[in-house]
Amino acid sequence: MPRILIVEDEHIIRSAVRKMLTHAGYDVSDAGSVEEAEEHDLSSFDLIISDLRLPGAPGTEMIRRAPTTPVLIMTSYASLRSAVDSMKLGAVEYIAKPFDHNEMLALVAAILERKSTIAAADGSSAVTAKTAHQTADSDPASIMFGQCEPMQRVFTLIRKVAPTGTTVLIQGESGTGKELAARALHLLSPRATAPLISVNCAAIPESLIESELFGHEKGAFTGAVNARTGLIEAANGGSLFLDEIGELPAEAQSRLLRVLQEGEIRKVGSTQSIKVNVRMLAATHRNLKAMTRSGEFREDLFYRLNVMQVRIPPLRDRQGDILILARRFLKRQGAKMGKPDLQFSADAVRTIERHRWPGNVRELENAIERATILCDSELITPALLDLNGDGEYIPETLVAGNNEQADAQGLGSQGDLSLEDYFQHFVLENQDRMSETELAQKLGISRKSLWERRQRLGIPRKKTSGS
Numbered sequence: 001m002p003r004i005l006i007v008e009d010e011h012i013i014r015s016a017v018r019k020m021l022t023h024a025g026y027d028v029s030d031a032g033s034v035e036e037a038e039e040h041d042l043s044s045f046d047l048i049i050s051d052l053r054l055p056g057a058p059g060t061e062m063i064r065r066a067p068t069t070p071v072l073i074m075t076s077y078a079s080l081r082s083a084v085d086s087m088k089l090g091a092v093e094y095i096a097k098p099f100d101h102n103e104m105l106a107l108v109a110a111i112l113e114r115k116s117t118i119a120a121a122d123g124s125s126a127v128t129a130k131t132a133h134q135t136a137d138s139d140p141a142s143i144m145f146g147q148c149e150p151m152q153r154v155f156t157l158i159r160k161v162a163p164t165g166t167t168v169l170i171q172g173e174s175g176t177g178k179e180l181a182a183r184a185l186h187l188l189s190p191r192a193t194a195p196l197i198s199v200n201c202a203a204i205p206e207s208l209i210e211s212e213l214f215g216h217e218k219g220a221f222t223g224a225v226n227a228r229t230g231l232i233e234a235a236n237g238g239s240l241f242l243d244e245i246g247e248l249p250a251e252a253q254s255r256l257l258r259v260l261q262e263g264e265i266r267k268v269g270s271t272q273s274i275k276v277n278v279r280m281l282a283a284t285h286r287n288l289k290a291m292t293r294s295g296e297f298r299e300d301l302f303y304r305l306n307v308m309q310v311r312i313p314p315l316r317d318r319q320g321d322i323l324i325l326a327r328r329f330l331k332r333q334g335a336k337m338g339k340p341d342l343q344f345s346a347d348a349v350r351t352i353e354r355h356r357w358p359g360n361v362r363e364l365e366n367a368i369e370r371a372t373i374l375c376d377s378e379l380i381t382p383a384l385l386d387l388n389g390d391g392e393y394i395p396e397t398l399v400a401g402n403n404e405q406a407d408a409q410g411l412g413s414q415g416d417l418s419l420e421d422y423f424q425h426f427v428l429e430n431q432d433r434m435s436e437t438e439l440a441q442k443l444g445i446s447r448k449s450l451w452e453r454r455q456r457l458g459i460p461r462k463k464t465s466g467s
């Protein structure tokens with residue numbers, strides 16, 4: 001059973017993370033500070049998860065004190081930059097608070113998997129934080145699953161493009177695996193040992209995007225008490241993944257264009273430029289080309305980004321893969337929750353194959369996690385999958401090898417509209433004509449919480465890709 005140490009001074013967060021990880025089957029210890037952590041034999045842990053800001057020494061100190069154990073740094077949004085610096089010090093990953101449970105569990109599983117792959121390759125059980133960063137397995141299939149023809153084509157393209165250093169635009173509906181593809185492109189490139197900095201342009205408040213990306217000088221704006229390094233500079237030597245690039249405001253688009261054209265950045269409030277060597281990876285679920293026509297996205301920037309394009313197909317077009325993925329997720333969730341013998345009923349299999357999966361792989365993962373939690377027997381039924389949300393199904397004729405009339409029993413009916421249903425309906429109905437900012441304004445929430453809710457509910461950002 002993998003051993004994990006949590007270093008966090010806030011009691012509530014510490015016990016929540018502890019509970020979540022224990023529940024997922026890990027052997028968990030905790031400490032309130034670096035000093036307290038040292039009372040444990042640090043080399044006996046497979047992973048250390050540490051808050052950045054702690055009383056006494058900062059969380060990054062754990063990297064030095066436990067050189068053979070990967071360290072995952074937790075940080076509040078405001079200290080994202082320090083997280084980036086901690087990556088440079090050798091932290092394997094960082095996660096911004098607030099994070100949701102799935103995000104944390106997925107990250108922990110990925111780090112531990114990476115650690116054991118490298119240990120196996122090294123023939124040793126020890127791994128340094130730095131080498132854990134170099135997941136360089138030469139196959140995208142080790143990072144994301146895909147056996148069907150369309151995914152095999154994506155993998156072939158990734159294998160060809162990854163080593164080149166070319167700018168890549170990753171397109172695909174929400175939840176199709178764009179971020180995983182970016183990871184594969186980075187890890188299969190010569191930059192694999194340098195940081196991959198991921199920035200979600202939709203989750204950062206609009207007013208902060210520029211200073212986040214480009215950094216700022218002291219006094220550049222109210223509140224800029226000290227000069228700060230931007231995320232692009234922090235990714236120097238490595239790759240920068242700009243997720244939801246379509247949400248980048250106009251000003252930031254112009255600055256980004258300059259980075260791509262001239263390989264240099266200028267901090268907000270500065271007159272001087274600094275040279276940077278960063279590989280750009282960008283992703284969007286929106287039709288950027290159409291956005292250039294409506295003036296929402298700069299055409300020159302679009303062409304700079306669109307040097308190579310990787311299109312991740314929606315899950316409904318990966319018929320051969322859906323059930324295998326579903327079974328993999330069920331096995332993983334079942335193992336985490338101490339229910340290793342779970343299986344899908346025949347009806348559940350048909351439901352999974354017929355569902356349109358508008359939220360793609362994320363929706364599938366979420367549905368299976370939910371069903372695993374709720375299941376009291378060993379059989380997952382359609383009712384537990386609860387896939388009635390959008391009421392759309394793949395026509396029977398398109399479901400491979402299925403000639404029977406599917407049994408829709410247990411799919412549930414449209415009940416009363418809950419707040420979450422309202423949120424989902426509103427977003428689905430309006431997202432084609434509204435930007436994320438407008439949607440958030442209409443719903444009376446921030447862009448960040450709009451983004452968080454989309455993740456939590458596993459809902460797509462667009463009904464059709466439109467591209």
Ligand SMILES: Nc1ncnc2c1ncn2[C@@H]1O[C@H](COP(=O)(O)OP(=O)(O)OP(=O)(O)O)[C@@H](O)[C@H]1O
Pocket residue numbers: 106143144145146172173174175176177178179180181243285361362365
């Ligand atoms: N091919 C795959 N194999 C295994 N897991 C996958 C695959 N594709 C996606 N996932 C999982 O599905 C979830 C969503 O993937 P990811 O975040 O990469 O999608 P995305 O397209 O970047 O989503 P968004 O547009 O919302 O940012 C993640 O938990 C990821 O691990």
